[in-house]
Amino acid sequence: MSAALFEYTLRLGDDALIDGQRLSEWCGHGPFLEEDVGVANTALDLIGRARLLLAYAGTVEGKGRGEDDLAYTRDEREWRNVLITELPRGDFAFTTVRQFLLDAFNRQxxxxxxxxxxxxxxxxxxxxxxxxxxxxxxxxEWVLRLGDGTRESNRRAQRALDDLWPYTAELFESDPVQEQMEAQGIAPATASLRAAWLHTVEPPLRSAQLMIPGNTWPQTGGRQGMHSEHMGFLLAEMQFVQRAYPGQAW
Amino acid sequence: MGKTNQHLPLWEVFIRSKRGLDHKHVGSLHAADAEQAMQYARDTYTRRSEGCSIWIVRSADIHASQAEDSASFFDPADDKVYRHPTFYDIPEDLKI
Incomplete structure (x- = not known):
């Protein structure tokens, strides 16, 4: 097995699963029915993606752990998702701006x-x-609608962007795992990824009358398993059934 | 769910399930504009591979026949069997 490939695949899978879990919290609470369906669709796409990635991580690891073992029995310190995915969903502007930043990243x-x-x-x-x-x-579309909408929607979207921006640096961090994956031609280079991401997010944010914060203090730690205080609560909810009834399957 | 819907226009959704078939009316939804309506139509009506093409039309742009016109619009067609080709006997020598 390749330890670096396992670690790298786990990062991808954890990003998708925790983002999907947070997004799924909107199911039944969307601002209106159509958007409720739309958000839940995206959440399901992300959870489906996480299943493929975690199943593959388990195969690479070669210790017999499957997607469910990795999703439901790992403790907080063993999770490798970036911090931005685990932040509480906040208001609709916060969820939307976060998802926009992550969608642009994932797209690239x-x-x-x-x-x-x-x-x-x-x-x-x-x-x-x-x-x-x-x-x-x-x-x-939603970023444009909120940012260039009413004074209130602009205020909320700008506040969300201000709060979220410091967490985006972590998406482009490099460490020995990342470097090894890049050297093997498995992962793309983070530097060019960041340039492409900025190129994707800047024009829509500008059109939406939203200002990218200047110097911010980057928030980091997720890749090493150092999570925010929100992560434990998220896992408690997500893992409850498997923790209470170990090994149960549908 | 808020009370937002009362401010959002209604749109009718038409889906073409396969190339070569017609678009069929599948339902309606609320959305602020055409782009949003298109996205919600995609999310609501094509998530189980139901279609390969979507049309959306503002419900307000559809002119519908009125129920009270039914008698004068449609009933007169009921007793005009000669408008169906099957009403006519085809001459022997035309038959294949």
Whole structure:
């Protein structure tokens, strides 16, 4: 097994699952019925993506852990998702701006992962890039609607962007795992990814009358399992059934 | 769910299930504009591979026949069997 490939795949899977879990909290609470269905659709896409990635991580690890073991029996410190995904859903502007930033990231990341020398990741990416392209279209529209909408919607969207921006640096962090994956042609280079991401998010934010915060203090730690105080509560809810009834299956 | 819907226009959704078939009316939804209506139509009506093409039309742009016109519109067609081709006997020498 390749320890770095396991770690890298886990990062991708955890990002998708925790983002999907947070988004699914809107199911039944959307601002109106049509958007409720739309948000839940995106959440399901992300959870489906996480299943493929975690199943593959389990295969790479070779210790007999499946997607459910990785999703439901790992404790907080073993999770590798970036912090931005675990932040509480906040108001609709916060959820939408976060999803917009992540959709733009995923759109660029998975487009490059289609060319990965790891055939399984490239296959998963082929499907994911189409999903993220649609997600981005949906959240991009909403960012414009909120930012360039009413004074109140602009205020909320700007506040969300101010709060979220410091967490985006973590998406482009490099460490030995990332470097090894890049060297093997499995992962795209973070530097070019960041440039492409900025190029994707800046024009819509500008059109939406939203200002990108200047110097911010980057928030980091997720890749090392150092999570925010919100992560434990999220896991408690997500893992409850498997913790209470270990090994139960549908 | 808020009370937002009363401010959002209603749209009718038509889906073409396969190339070569017609668009069929599948339902309606609320959305602020055409782009949003298109996205909600995609999310609501095509998530189980129901279609390959979507049309959306503002419900307000549809002119519908009125129920009270039914008698004068449709009833007169009921007793005009000669408007159906099956009413006519086809001459022997035309038959294949």
């Amino acid at each position: 990341l998975y487009e490059r992962l289609c060319l990965s020398l790891d055939a399984t990741l490239a296959g998963i990416a082929g499907r994911a890039v189409k999903e993220s392209e649609y997600h981005l279209r949906h959240t991009g």
